[in-house]
Amino acid sequence: MRKFFYIILATLIVSCVGGTVSQPSEGTPSDSDSVLTIVNIVDTASTEDTTLMNITPQQVDSLMFRLTHHYSENFNFLVKADSLQLIPREGDLLLDTCHIYKNDIIAVAAIKTVPGDSIDSIWVKVASNQTTMGWIPESELLKGATPDDLISELLDALSSSRVIWMSALIVIGLIAFIIGRKKTVKGKELLHLLDFLDEMQSPYPALFLLFVAIMASLYASVQNFVPEFWQEYYFHPTLNPLVLPPIMATLVVVLWLVIITLIAVIDEVYHHFYFMPGIIHLTKIVGAAMMVYIVVSWTTLIYVGYILLAVLLYLLGKVIINTIKATPN
Numbered sequence: 001m002r003k004f005f006y007i008i009l010a011t012l013i014v015s016c017v018g019g020t021v022s023q024p025s026e027g028t029p030s031d032s033d034s035v036l037t038i039v040n041i042v043d044t045a046s047t048e049d050t051t052l053m054n055i056t057p058q059q060v061d062s063l064m065f066r067l068t069h070h071y072s073e074n075f076n077f078l079v080k081a082d083s084l085q086l087i088p089r090e091g092d093l094l095l096d097t098c099h100i101y102k103n104d105i106i107a108v109a110a111i112k113t114v115p116g117d118s119i120d121s122i123w124v125k126v127a128s129n130q131t132t133m134g135w136i137p138e139s140e141l142l143k144g145a146t147p148d149d150l151i152s153e154l155l156d157a158l159s160s161s162r163v164i165w166m167s168a169l170i171v172i173g174l175i176a177f178i179i180g181r182k183k184t185v186k187g188k189e190l191l192h193l194l195d196f197l198d199e200m201q202s203p204y205p206a207l208f209l210l211f212v213a214i215m216a217s218l219y220a221s222v223q224n225f226v227p228e229f230w231q232e233y234y235f236h237p238t239l240n241p242l243v244l245p246p247i248m249a250t251l252v253v254v255l256w257l258v259i260i261t262l263i264a265v266i267d268e269v270y271h272h273f274y275f276m277p278g279i280i281h282l283t284k285i286v287g288a289a290m291m292v293y294i295v296v297s298w299t300t301l302i303y304v305g306y307i308l309l310a311v312l313l314y315l316l317g318k319v320i321i322n323t324i325k326a327t328p329n
Contacts (some may be wrong), residue, residue: 037310069122069138070228070235071147073111077126081144086126086134086143097134105148137140151237166235170290172283197285197319200272201327205285206319208237208261210293211254216293218251220300 055063066072083099089112100106110125112135124141127133146156169321222230229248239256241249265285269278292312299305 018255018265062111070231072106074171075108075235076148077106077108077141078148079106079146080153080156084136084140084144086132086136089123089125089135098132100126100128102270106145109133145285147237149237153236153237155234170287170294172287175283197316198323199281199328200268201323202265202268202272203323203327204261204264204268204318206316206323208258208265208285209262209289210313210316210320211257212289213292213296213309213316215251215254216296217300217305217309218247220256220297220305222247222251224301 062072075262079100079102081102083101085097085099087097106126106128108124109127112123112125114121114123122138123135124138125133125135126141135294143243197209226245226247229245233248238244241252244252266282269282272278273281296305296309297311299308
């Protein structure tokens with residue numbers, strides 16, 4: 001039980017001191033000090049009405065764009081496509097078409113809405129240096145670049161390859177489950193699917209699956225009801241839940257719990273198994289976690305996942321309680 005309290009304490013400490021990890025590049029403007037969050041804008045509107053009365057229509061348009069598109073001028077992007085073409089527009093000093101390439105850091109210099117443009121009504125002027133700048137449709141920019149933040153880059157990488165790595169983990173977990181079942185009493189694993197969580201007499205594997213299920217339900221709920229919160233988090237991520245809306249703060253805290261309990265599971269496996277049996281047991285747990293995540297998140301989109309989450313909370317809760325009772329003090 002002592003390790004359990006250490007986990008909770010570590011989560012609280014990390015959550016309170018965690019922060020953004022973005023590192024704006026040298027020579028490009030940083031948006032961290034100038035861009036207001038949704039919460040800050042609302043607070044400002046309620047306390048500084050006289051200031052808001054004096055803003056210009058252009059400033060209002062810029063503010064509305066920031067609220068709906070989650071970025072504004074001086075925002076930094078990292079190019080992830082092999083190349084993006086920038087073209088000049090009327091009034092630009094530089095009239096040559098140029099290209100930016102993968103891993104280039106670019107800054108938003110201007111944003112323009114083009115009425116009647118059949119291809120893309122919003123164009124963004126970006127620059128990587130004084131001579132490499134031009135306009136690109138917003139859709140192409142967002143498809144070929146990510147916010148210049150490590151968390152945003154990780155979210156984009158995980159999202160773009162989600163099907164591949166989740167399927168791989170599930171297949172590996174199923175293979176490990178089958179291998180492990182052959183070494184137990186025939187049919188036992190089919191009758192007691194959660195028995196492998198109790199092999200170490202530790203509550204952490206079940207606790208890990210529990211937090212994964214909660215995280216999956218929360219993520220799907222955000223996508224269902226407040227997708228703009230996720231978009232805001234993607235463009236302005238942070239590991240500190242204290243500066244986020246309640247549902248996003250809860251999601252970040254649960255993510256920390258998932259990471260910390262996974263570390264605890266790895267530590268338990270290290271102390272209870274030899275190398276190869278430990279790898280097999282760990283892959284079973286991770287594979288089960290991926291199956292739980294996919295099933296709960298997908299079914300939550302059609303509201304069935306909330307019932308499934310309640311069932312998992314009951315089953316995994318029983319496993320955790322029974323394991324704690326069976327563990328000597």
